[in-house]
Amino acid sequence: MRNGVSTTSEVNTLNKLAVAYLINEECDSGLYYSVRSVKMADSLNYKKGKALATFYTGLSLRCKQDYANAYKSLLEAKNLFEELGNEKYVAKCLKDIGIILLYQDNKADALRIFFLALNTSEKIKDTTEIMTVLIEISDLFYFEKNYKKALEYAKRDETYAYSQPLIHPREVVTEQLGYIYISLNNDSLALKYQLESLRLSAMQKDTFGIANSYLQLGYYYYDSKNNNELALQYLQKAEKMYAVVKDSSGISNSHLGQARVYRSTGNAVLALISFKKSLHFAELTHDNYAIADNCLEIGQTLFEAGRYAEALSYFKDNLEVSNHIKQATRIAIAYKELGNVYEKLKKPNEALIYLNKFIILQDSINAKMQEDNLLAIEVKRNFDKAVYENEIEQERDEFRTDVKIYSLLAVLLVLLLLSFMLYRNIMQKQKAKLKIETAFEELKATQQQLIQSEKMASLGELTAGIAHEIQNPLNFVNNFSEVSNELIDEMNEILDEGNIKEAKEISQDLKQNLEKINHHGKRADAIVKGMLEHSRVSSGEKIKTDINALCDEYLRLSYHGLRAKDKAFNAAFETNFDPGLPKINVIPQDIGRVLLNLINNAFYAVKMQDLAFPHETEYKPTVIVSTKNLGDRIEISVKDNGNGIPEHIKDKIFQPFFTTKPTGQGTGLGLSLSYDIVKAHGGSISVESQKNAGTTFIINL
Amino acid sequence: MMKFLVVDDEKDVEMLFRQKFRKEIKGGEVELEFAFSGQEALDNLRSHTPPDVVYIFSDINMPGMTGLELLERVKSEFPEIKVSMISAYGDSENYERAMSSGAKEFFTKPIDFDSLKNEIQGIIKS
Numbered sequence: 001m002r003n004g005v006s007t008t009s010e011v012n013t014l015n016k017l018a019v020a021y022l023i024n025e026e027c028d029s030g031l032y033y034s035v036r037s038v039k040m041a042d043s044l045n046y047k048k049g050k051a052l053a054t055f056y057t058g059l060s061l062r063c064k065q066d067y068a069n070a071y072k073s074l075l076e077a078k079n080l081f082e083e084l085g086n087e088k089y090v091a092k093c094l095k096d097i098g099i100i101l102l103y104q105d106n107k108a109d110a111l112r113i114f115f116l117a118l119n120t121s122e123k124i125k126d127t128t129e130i131m132t133v134l135i136e137i138s139d140l141f142y143f144e145k146n147y148k149k150a151l152e153y154a155k156r157d158e159t160y161a162y163s164q165p166l167i168h169p170r171e172v173v174t175e176q177l178g179y180i181y182i183s184l185n186n187d188s189l190a191l192k193y194q195l196e197s198l199r200l201s202a203m204q205k206d207t208f209g210i211a212n213s214y215l216q217l218g219y220y221y222y223d224s225k226n227n228n229e230l231a232l233q234y235l236q237k238a239e240k241m242y243a244v245v246k247d248s249s250g251i252s253n254s255h256l257g258q259a260r261v262y263r264s265t266g267n268a269v270l271a272l273i274s275f276k277k278s279l280h281f282a283e284l285t286h287d288n289y290a291i292a293d294n295c296l297e298i299g300q301t302l303f304e305a306g307r308y309a310e311a312l313s314y315f316k317d318n319l320e321v322s323n324h325i326k327q328a329t330r331i332a333i334a335y336k337e338l339g340n341v342y343e344k345l346k347k348p349n350e351a352l353i354y355l356n357k358f359i360i361l362q363d364s365i366n367a368k369m370q371e372d373n374l375l376a377i378e379v380k381r382n383f384d385k386a387v388y389e390n391e392i393e394q395e396r397d398e399f400r401t402d403v404k405i406y407s408l409l410a411v412l413l414v415l416l417l418l419s420f421m422l423y424r425n426i427m428q429k430q431k432a433k434l435k436i437e438t439a440f441e442e443l444k445a446t447q448q449q450l451i452q453s454e455k456m457a458s459l460g461e462l463t464a465g466i467a468h469e470i471q472n473p474l475n476f477v478n479n480f481s482e483v484s485n486e487l488i489d490e491m492n493e494i495l496d497e498g499n500i501k502e503a504k505e506i507s508q509d510l511k512q513n514l515e516k517i518n519h520h521g522k523r524a525d526a527i528v529k530g531m532l533e534h535s536r537v538s539s540g541e542k543i544k545t546d547i548n549a550l551c552d553e554y555l556r557l558s559y560h561g562l563r564a565k566d567k568a569f570n571a572a573f574e575t576n577f578d579p580g581l582p583k584i585n586v587i588p589q590d591i592g593r594v595l596l597n598l599i600n601n602a603f604y605a606v607k608m609q610d611l612a613f614p615h616e617t618e619y620k621p622t623v624i625v626s627t628k629n630l631g632d633r634i635e636i637s638v639k640d641n642g643n644g645i646p647e648h649i650k651d652k653i654f655q656p657f658f659t660t661k662p663t664g665q666g667t668g669l670g671l672s673l674s675y676d677i678v679k680a681h682g683g684s685i686s687v688e689s690q691k692n693a694g695t696t697f698i699i700n701l
Numbered sequence: 702m703m704k705f706l707v708v709d710d711e712k713d714v715e716m717l718f719r720q721k722f723r724k725e726i727k728g729g730e731v732e733l734e735f736a737f738s739g740q741e742a743l744d745n746l747r748s749h750t751p752p753d754v755v756y757i758f759s760d761i762n763m764p765g766m767t768g769l770e771l772l773e774r775v776k777s778e779f780p781e782i783k784v785s786m787i788s789a790y791g792d793s794e795n796y797e798r799a800m801s802s803g804a805k806e807f808f809t810k811p812i813d814f815d816s817l818k819n820e821i822q823g824i825i826k827s
Contacts, residue, residue, distance in 0.1 A: 471789045475811040476713055482814075483720045490723075509720060516713055 011041045011049035018056040027063035034060050051080035055093060062100055071100050091120040091129050098136060108382035111140055115390045131160050131169045138176055144383060147183050154180055171200040171209055178216060182224055194220060211241030211250050218257050228261045235261070252281035252290050259297065268305045272298060292321040292330055299337060308344045315341055328368070332361045470528070473520035480520070484513045542585040547634060547701075548577040550588060551625050554595040562603050571606050576626035581634055584701060590677045591701075594685075597670040598638040598697045599623065605642025605695060612643060630700075633683075639696040645689040653687065703825060704732045708742045708759040708771065709787070721814050722821075730825055739766025743774060752779055756824055758808075758817075761788035761795060769798055776803040785820065787812060 014037035021029035037053035040046075058073030078093035094117035101110035114137045121129040134157035141150035154176045161169040174197040181190035194217050201209030218235035221227040235257040242250030259274030275298045282290035299314035315337045322330035339354035491506040555573055606621030613619060621641065628635040645653060649660065654675040678685045683701040707718055715735040725731040734754065736742035742759070743766075746752040757775060761768035772784050785806040786799045796807050806820060 471810065472711060475789075476711070476717070478811055479717050479721075479814075480713075483717065487720065512716065513720070516716065520713070 008041075008044055008046045008049055011037050011044065011046055011053065014040065015049065015052050015056060018053070018060065022056065022059055022063060025063060027060050030056065030063060031060035047080065047084060048086075051077055051084060051086070051089065054080060055089065055096075058093070059096060062096065062103075065103075067100050067103055071097060074100065087120050087124045088126055088129070091117045091124070091126060091133075094120060095129065095133050095136065098133075102136075102140070107140060107144065107379065108386045111137065111383060111386040112389070114140070115386070115393075127160055127164050128169075131157050131164075131173070134160070135172060135176060138180070142176075142180060142183070144380075145183075147180055149387070151177075151180050151184065167200055167204045168206075171197055171204070171206070174200060175213070175216065178220075182220060187224065190220065190224070207241050208245050208247060208250075211238050211245065211247065211254075214238035214241060215250065215253055215257065218254070222257060222261055222264075228265055232258060232261050248281045248284045249287060249290075252278045252285070252287065254278075255281065256290070256294065256297075259301075263297070263301050268301050271301050275301065288321050288325050292318055292325060295321060296330075296333065296337065299341070303337070303341060303344070308341050312338070312341045312345065328361060328365050332358055332365055335361060470524050473523040476520040477517050477524070480513045480516045484510055484517075487513070542587055544583040545586045545588045545591070546581075546583050547586075547591075547636060548579075548581055548627055550592060551575070551577070551595055551627060551636060554592050555599055555623075555625050558596055558599040558603060562600070571603055571610075571621035571623060574622065574624045576624060578627045578629050578634075581627050581629050584634060586681055586701065587677075591681070594674040594677050594699065595625075595636070595638070597674045598699075599625065601670065601697075602638050602640035602642065602695070605640045605644075607642075609641070609643040609692070634701050636699040636701070637696055639694065641694040644691040644693055645687065645695055646691060650687065650689065654685075702729055702732050703756070704734060704754045705821065706734045706736060706742060706745060706754045706757045708736045708739065708757060708763070708768065710737055710760065710763040712737060714760075722818075725818075725821070731821060738763060739768065739771035739774075742771055743778075746775070746779055746782070752782065754782060756821075757782060757784045758787055759784060761786055761799075769795070769802065772799060772802050772804055783824070 014033050018030050018034035018037060021027075021033065034053050034056035038050060038057055041050035041053050054073055055077035058070050058077055061067075061070035061073055064070075074093050074097045078090055078097065081087075081089040081093060094113050098110045098113035098117060101107075101113060114133050118130065118133045118137065121133060134153050138150045138153035138157060141147070141153065154173060157169075157173045158177065161173045174193045178190055178193035178197055181187075181193060184190075194213060198210060198213035198217065201213050214234045215238040218231045218233075218238055221231035221234060225231075235254050239251055239254035239258070242248075242254055255274045255278035259271045259278055262268075262271035262274055275294050279291060279294035279298065282294055295314045295318035299311045299318060302308075302311035302314065315334060319331065319334035319338060322334045335354045335358035339351045339358055342348075342351035342354060487506050487510050491503050491510070494503045494506065552575060555575065559571075559573060602623040603621075606623060610619060610621050624637075624639040626637045626639070628637075654671050675685055678699055678701070681701055683699060685700075686698050687695065688698070689695040707714060715733075718733055718735070719726065722731055722733060726733065734745065736745055739759075742757065746754060757771075759768040759771055766774075768786055768788065772786065775782055775784055780803075783805045784803070785808060786795075786804050787808045787810060788795060789810040791807075791809040799807055808817060
């Protein structure tokens with residue numbers, strides 16, 4: 001930290017130092033550098049460096065057996081790596097957390113964490129990490145005596161190990177499989193894997209590995225096969241190999257194995273020599289367990305040989321070391337052996353003391369064992385739960401895969417079905433064509449009925465409106481005839497009085513009344529006629545019609561009709577017919593009715609405009625009827641320069657009974673009927689209008 | 702002389718009323734005025750301060766302002782003027798709306814002129 005300025009590269013250097021010390025198992029130095037690195041990375045806000053430093057801090061703490069803090073650091077490191085999206089290190093942290101949980105004897109949680117680590121590693125296909133975790137899981141099951149599961153995971157590991165180039169992972173897994181097959185009493189496979197492990201160790205000139213394999217083989221032949229000769233051979237080989245690498249613990253174990261072989265063959269002398277050698281090397285490594293084992297077994301060998309005094313000394317040493325280890329079962333055995341040896345030495349008091357101690361301790365051990373059993377059941381349950389959770393998760397994954405496969409199959413099936421149906425369709429097309437034609441004819445008939453029933457339905461809905469429309473003229477007919485009756489009575493009275501002048505006035509009124517009666521009667525008649533037109537079933541047949549001629553005929557009809565009614569009315573009309581217009585199939589009376597409606601409306605509009613602006617001398621009321629050949633259809637337009645249609649009623653003009661004309665002058669059925677007729681001919685009718693400029697109705701047929 | 706206003710979009714109503722009330726008009730008891738839309742009726746009322754019309758007979762179904770709208774306007778602007786409705790639609794909805802808006806009577810079409818005469822006589826005599 002020159003001049004207090006630190007850089008990320010310094011963080012990286014500190015991290016490398018921490019790793020180097022950790023590999024050498026120099027935990028304190030590892031911790032020193034990793035903690036410094038965390039602080040520096042923090043001050044630099046160097047996240048990646050901090051994550052790594054935190055990870056190494058955790059490993060250092062674990063190395064120092066400070067599991068609680070190691071757990072915290074590793075968890076923090078895991079979270080940091082998660083933020084960085086570094087799944088490789090997330091998996092590593094998980095695995096190392098799992099190992100801590102194992103040290104804390106929390107097997108269930110350890111298993112859960114290992115499964116998580118496994119999933120993460122598998123996701124990113126980190127083979128090295130997958131193999132490490134698989135071995136840990138296999139180990140866990142092995143110590144739970146679930147050899148089947150231990151085998152399952154070891155087998156998975158084996159597949160990975162043999163799909164990558166490194167020898168070491170293969171060695172590890174074959175060794176593991178060797179252990180598992182011994183426990184499963186599958187001797188031939190156990191041997192096969194142990195020899196394979198040995199071969200692999202030899203391949204990489206791994207003396208320590210070879211020594212381990214020899215040791216395993218030696219114990220295998222001694223424990224499982226009672227083949228003392230082979231056992232001894234391998235144990236001696238192991239001893240030499242361990243000597244080469246100066247592994248005291250290994251040498252001790254090799255001698256212990258040999259001693260046991262000798263003891264079991266009754267060769268107490270050689271056994272004792274080997275035990276003592278083993279004890280010597282155990283003492284070098286301060287391995288109290290090995291020391292205790294050796295003292296006990298030396299004592300037992302001496303006891304068996306009747307050398308009680310010597311045995312006593314080793315049993316005493318055993319008790320001392322066992323007390324140091326604080327392991328009740330070992331202490332109990334030590335009491336028992338001491339009791340036995342005192343008995344042989346004819347010291348009943350001492351014997352009694354130790355045997356009593358043994359009984360009391362054994363009782364408490366039994367009690368403790370029961371307690372532990374209960375605890376073990378709980379632990380086992382928790383462990384099984386962890387296993388079960390993982391299985392469920394796997395099944396779910398498998399289910400998802402299944403679903404994918406089934407979906408794919410389903411899609412394929414549907415495609416097959418579709419192609420089959422397509423094939424059938426082609427085959428049946430001819431038949432279908434006939435059917436379709438028949439159906440089309442039926443449809444047309446139905447449509448015709450529908451148009452009719454639509455009209456009738458709208459008629460039904462409008463009954464109230466119709467009633468009202470007819471009610472008004474009828475009221476006038478009734479009222480005017482009534483009042484006329486009264487007027488005649490009055491007129492008679494006046495005539496009796498001889499007042500001719502007033503009588504004439506009344507007769508004038510009477511004449512007016514009769515005109516009104518006639519007018520309103522006609523009005524009602526027009527409404528009823530309009531209704532009948534609207535609802536009638538068309539019996540007309542479509543014939544080839546010259547639309548130009550039809551338009552001309554109805555234009556004149558309309559004009560003269562209006563002139564006959566209203567002598568004051570006058571307007572110009574023009575035609576603009578397309579001479580190339582083809583004859584088309586229509587019902588001429590129906591289309592004629594449409595034209596009459598539109599042309600009448602046009603004349604009405606120009607009349608209204610003329611009346612509204614009487615002083616506009618420039619205004620020339622004009623109606624223009626045009627036709628146009630559009631190729632696949634024809635267009636008829638009726639154009640006026642009248643008052644126009646207000647925007648807000650444009651969408652209502654085709655509704656039945658909608659009219660802007662004063663009461664009595666329109667039924668409101670004209671455009672509605674026109675719309676229906678054009679629609680029935682498969683055409684369309686539209687309107688363009690501008691206020692006070694004019695309106696154009698356009699029919700497409 | 703009392704002035705009555707008849708509002709209806711049917712112009713022939715004027716002729717009919719004048720003949721029906723010929724005697725009353727002749728005798729100077731009643732004066733009739735006509736409007737053919739709600740707006741025209743309001744314009745008539747507003748042209749005299751205070752309005753000389755004492756009673757309005759109005760159709761309901763008219764283009765533009767309906768008789769019910771006219772009723773509400775008259776009742777808020779000229780509360781002293783009595784209003785009765787004459788309609789072809791004798792349904793309860795129209796009836797209730799008219800009465801709750803302050804209509805005096807509700808006559809249905811076709812008009813029963815005898816009851817109309819009774820109503821007018823009642824007003825004259827009061």
